[in-house]
Amino acid sequence: MPQPVEHDSPKAARILSATRELVFDHGIRKVTIAEIARAAGVGKGTVYLYWATKEDLLLDLVGRELVEGLNQVRRALEADPGLVRPGRLTALLLHTMLVPLLNQRLQAGDEDALRLMAYHTDSRDVFARAAPEALCTAVLDVLRQHGLVRKDRALSDQAYALHALLKGFFAVQTTAVFTGPPLDRDPGLVLAETVTTLLEGDSEPGEAVLGAAAEEVLAVFDRVCADIVEHLRSLAVGAPRG
Template sequence: MAVLAEQDSGSAARILAAARELVLKRGVKGLTIAEIAERAHVAKGTVYLHWSTREDLLVGLFARDFLAMTDTFATVVADDPDVCRPSRLLPMVMQNAVDRPFVRALQIEDDDMLGALTQHPRSTKLREELGPGALMYAALPVWREHNLARTDWALDEQAYALHALLSGFLNAATQQRVLNTVSVDDPARVLAAATTALLGPETPSPEDIRATADAALAVLTAKREAVLESIGKRED
């Protein structure tokens, strides 16, 4: 199985912490391995023991934000299966995406922070696996099956509308200029209401809720493992 470098290496943990601090402070443009190594108090060669390239290190750093978000979702769903309702899950997804700087930056394609890595193939893959939109697309067929979303609408059209709704709320939450003429006290409550207006009333049985939670945990586990395999090291 794959493991993260920092799980058994103090130097790797320091390198990641230093890289995170520097990227959040000044962005990735012009950031060098030498600067990261100096901040982490290690030799440049130590960085290359763990990551072959600067891009490997930085994309791996971003991926850890996505993994942490996924772990949060899995914990919440396991503790409270009812959170799988669309009206509860979408606000939670939005808030977690806003709270995690690299998830947020990749979602809004923040060139100031991420530079060319915004469109890097591995960044794109990360969004496709664990981005909020990807998670919602995976959830939608399950919601439709278990009386949590209307089924009188073509799946692709419904998914498009749902993704547009979530993207709009994410942009509004992270970029003040998007909605500079109107504001609300509780965007999460508005998103919950908008989700119900889009997907229809939620009428699940307890069995539907349990099945939806089980499906969510299975999807989160599979997607997490796929990302971990792409950034971790093999440990047999």
């Protein structure tokens, strides 16, 4: 799977790490290049050697985290193609994608994170393909073709419902806002059972079906990651701009 380009200097890795910690603690708007440089132990000019603007640095960080999250899902699917079943796949996504910084900031109500995604038109278009609603549609389309999802409802309706479920579970997990009694078991299991009831049929798919479906879902993730990686490379200082 394509990987984000690595900067030659370990200073760049420190800058990215410092940026993540500061944004997680304070949000996007309040973090400055000067603060990032100070936390990373470098001068402001060093930051600009790698990223022309703060927005480019933040988009690079967000893109890297999205790619790593999808890579984790990919590795799990390669090891166990049975995870491609809708219920199990959504539980995997819940646990994996809770980690990326962007999702945490969005669920915390950080409107600046949304504006960041729209900073460049091409950034918005690229990251839109990695958005939950887009992935829900693309992945469910594959699973329907392999008989892993019921076809008595429109794909658009199913994708909308799945996205709404994921968003709700993400929100509860990331903001710790829960008005009912605490769960005594893994929320991922609750999500898996809900999605299984909502989307899966009664037939038991064979290993060949699961393997073929997993391979196509992996291809969806690969295309999304390739788009993001290509865009991250365009953010590097000195890279040609469109």
